Amino acid sequence: MTQAKFSRGLVPLSILSVVLVVGGFAMVFFYAPNEADQGFVQKIFYLHVPLAIVALIGFVAGGVYGIRFLRSGDRVHDLRSYVAIHVSLILAVGALITGSIWAKASWGHWWVWDEPTLVSFLIVFLLYACYQPLRFSIEDPERQARYAAVFAIVGGAFVPLNFMAVRAAESLVHPRVLSTTGGAMPGSMRLTFLVCLAGIALLFVTLVKYELTSKSATFALRALKRRMAGDDDWVPVRRSAAPQL
């Protein structure tokens, strides 16, 4: 049963991600020093940057599962691709909101156009916001999966290219957190940041696993109901953007 595969290790994983996220935020408030220039506001950085990084990796992962779906034809990969993009989209909303708050606090505006990372992130978000409408407007589930995979692959390739183009176009205001120079973060800040990044990444994995488990439980339930009702009385499920296994 696919359900058992998805839910394996879910409890320890949930506990670990709660511990890491809570521990990370405890470090943000009690361990990491206030930044000299921006003061307390800068601490939103420990939430904003991990959210953005994990969301972008999630989008690319959706593309990778798209490739695996097209190569193998296994619908499980389509489900994984869908869930990865879905959860990334939620994290991306969080990253945009926290970024906007940070921009207001440190630059005085809710939105700063000469800020390549923020702008390219918005573009990527706008593109992926079309993922579900696209799925929803294709009725045939097999075709829906195939087309969504093509979209996910194109989107996954678009993410790095878009960042390059936007960065070339703008001046560099945004701090480079993980640049080659290390962003000149003192050790305690770097440690806090890495713990937060790991926490959000684990949170992402946990959420993805939860959604996969829930989806596959729904499918299993539907299959059981169908068997009980007999194939004659079976009412087809309503059209959905989510993949059907």
Added chain:
Amino acid sequence: MSARSTPTRVAVAALVRKDLRAELRTGDTLPAMALFSVSTFVLFHFGLDARSLEGDLAAGVFWVTMLFAAVLAVNRQFVAEREEGGFDGFLLAPVDRTSLFLAKAAVLFAFLVALQVVAVPAFAILLLEPSPGPGLPELIGLLLLADAGIAAVGTLVGALAVQTRAREVIVPLLVLPLMIPVVIAAARGTAPLWLEAGAAAVEGRWLLILGLYDLVFGLLAYAVFDYLLDE
């Protein structure tokens, strides 16, 4: 591929000829694109309340208009295939499937070039303050590179959207974000050519970004296009 199948080159040529002939006979797409561009220039004149434009603003207005005109063409691109059973006919033919992508992208590229033959002079007459003459070779280079990118991505999105129920909505929603790198590079590249003080040199990095975009999305679209055709 079996030895009997038609070479891709022949198939692409046949498909391109078919599309160009259909366009010549019906005039479905190109006149609409040209008319749309001119109307948009007029709209910008009133919207911006400007008698003439130069530099960044001129380049932005021009490229955004070109992009919207391209969306019109992408919307129409596969409609005949779907409505008249062209997809079935194509899939029955013993040809490589990517030849459809190559042909459609080539036709879209040709449409865009033809559109710009009309739109650049129209823009120069209606809105552009400095003459586009001095920087013309560089402008042509930018136009061709950007058209190649628009053609590759546009064809992919066109094929993706034609099977959906909300084609007219899906095409712009997908094309516009995907085209932002093209607009950035093309508009920033064109801006110095249209300065009031006289054309300055185009920065090489914009050509590089356009070239890279064409390469990446051309290869990507070529690779995944097969999956958009139904068995």
